[in-house]
Amino acid sequence: MPAAAAISPSVEPKPVYRAGMQAIGMILFWWLAQCLTAHFHWPIPGSLLGLMLLWGLLELGLLKLHWIEQGADSLLRHLMLFFVPAMLALVDHHELFSLLGIKLILVVLISTVVVMCGTACIVEIGFRLSHARSR
Amino acid sequence: MHALAEAAIWCLVTLAVYAGSRKLHQKFGRWWSSPLLLTWTVCGIAIVATHTTYHEYLEGTHWMVWLLGPATVAFAIPIHRHREMVRRHWLLLAIGVSVGCILAVSSSWLLAWGFGLSPQLRASLLPRSITTPLAMDASSRLGGSPELTAVFTALTGLFGAAIGENLLKILPVTSSLARGALFGMGAHGAGVAKATELGQEEGVIASLIMILAGQLTVIVVALISSL
Numbered sequence: 189m190p191a192a193a194a195i196s197p198s199v200e201p202k203p204v205y206r207a208g209m210q211a212i213g214m215i216l217f218w219w220l221a222q223c224l225t226a227h228f229h230w231p232i233p234g235s236l237l238g239l240m241l242l243w244g245l246l247e248l249g250l251l252k253l254h255w256i257e258q259g260a261d262s263l264l265r266h267l268m269l270f271f272v273p274a275m276l277a278l279v280d281h282h283e284l285f286s287l288l289g290i291k292l293i294l295v296v297l298i299s300t301v302v303v304m305c306g307t308a309c310i311v312e313i314g315f316r317l318s319h320a321r322s323r
Numbered sequence: 324m325h326a327l328a329e330a331a332i333w334c335l336v337t338l339a340v341y342a343g344s345r346k347l348h349q350k351f352g353r354w355w356s357s358p359l360l361l362t363w364t365v366c367g368i369a370i371v372a373t374h375t376t377y378h379e380y381l382e383g384t385h386w387m388v389w390l391l392g393p394a395t396v397a398f399a400i401p402i403h404r405h406r407e408m409v410r411r412h413w414l415l416l417a418i419g420v421s422v423g424c425i426l427a428v429s430s431s432w433l434l435a436w437g438f439g440l441s442p443q444l445r446a447s448l449l450p451r452s453i454t455t456p457l458a459m460d461a462s463s464r465l466g467g468s469p470e471l472t473a474v475f476t477a478l479t480g481l482f483g484a485a486i487g488e489n490l491l492k493i494l495p496v497t498s499s500l501a502r503g504a505l506f507g508m509g510a511h512g513a514g515v516a517k518a519t520e521l522g523q524e525e526g527v528i529a530s531l532i533m534i535l536a537g538q539l540t541v542i543v544v545a546l547i548s549s550l
Contacts (some may be wrong), residue, residue: 231549238396260397273384277470304509307423312501
């Protein structure tokens with residue numbers, strides 16, 4: 189998946205078992221975060237808490253990047269495989285293969301153009317303003 | 324025993340099609356060779372052709388969906404890796420992500436309302452601009468269908484990555500920040516891949532925007548739905 193290549197530029201594939209062990213470590217970390225949110229009834233999902241915790245631990249230097257990066261990179265590289273089974277629920281939604289489906293596609297297309305143009309323009313304006321100020 | 328064998332077969336079929344389409348994509352590298360699109364359509368056709376129910380298919384493949392959680396945790400690594408970029412451009416990133424999320428949710432809501440779609444479909448459309456695992460979580464909290472959200476999110480990524488470059492020809496944007504933001508906010512994972520083709524900085528900005536937008540959306544949705 190080229191998308192993951194951008195997220196994770198580490199190139200040389202190291203031994204598979206090491207990436208596997210690290211991926212299991214990531215799963216345990218996620219499970220721990222999942223238990224925390226369930227136990228304390230926090231409103232955020234365990235995966236998000238896990239992300240924040242891991243990010244914090246990395247920034248504080250309590251966790252070294254090379255301890256987990258291969259496992260994390262391989263999980264991200266195959267991210268799209270993990271949601272394909274969910275997307276296949278479409279086979280149970282015959283009602284969408286009709287005018288309704290076309291409406292849904294139109295919402296997706298129009299909204300995507302709006303989001304892309306709006307975001308790019310606001311960041312460009314901000315960039316030029318901060319550039320003009322620093323000069 | 325029969326059900327177990329069937330589950331194993333669907334698991335192997337999905338993995339084989341995925342592995343094959345990855346090879347194909349390395350060779351062609353076009354939008355139609357995207358492993359996501361190919362695995363989805365080929366498995367979908369196989370399910371319909373063999374009269375398998377979705378429930379039966381999921382027996383062998385639900386462990387893949389389960390791995391979305393750990394994969395979301397792994398998003399901490401790219402943020403940490405590019406912390407220098409976050410530190411340098413935090414304000415622009417924050418502005419881009421906030422405006423992008425507001426635009427994504429409000430435009431989806433307005434259009435869905437205009438087309439008279441049901442509340443469940445509307446809720447499934449709202450988080451479709453963020454990365455799939457987080458979009459699915461937000462969708463279920465909003466009363467939508469996470470599976471349909473996965474479909475809408477994938478369409479968003481495929482379409483956004485395909486038209487992004489054409490939009491850049493029309494829009495008066497020249498900074499690599501704005502170009503990366505366009506792809507990261509508009510087309511999440513597929514957009515990050517496309518932005519990386521334009522340049523290293525574009526790709527990093529796109530991936531940061533994608534991850535931060537996902538976090539922001541899920542936190543806001545979680546807080547609103549817990550009130």
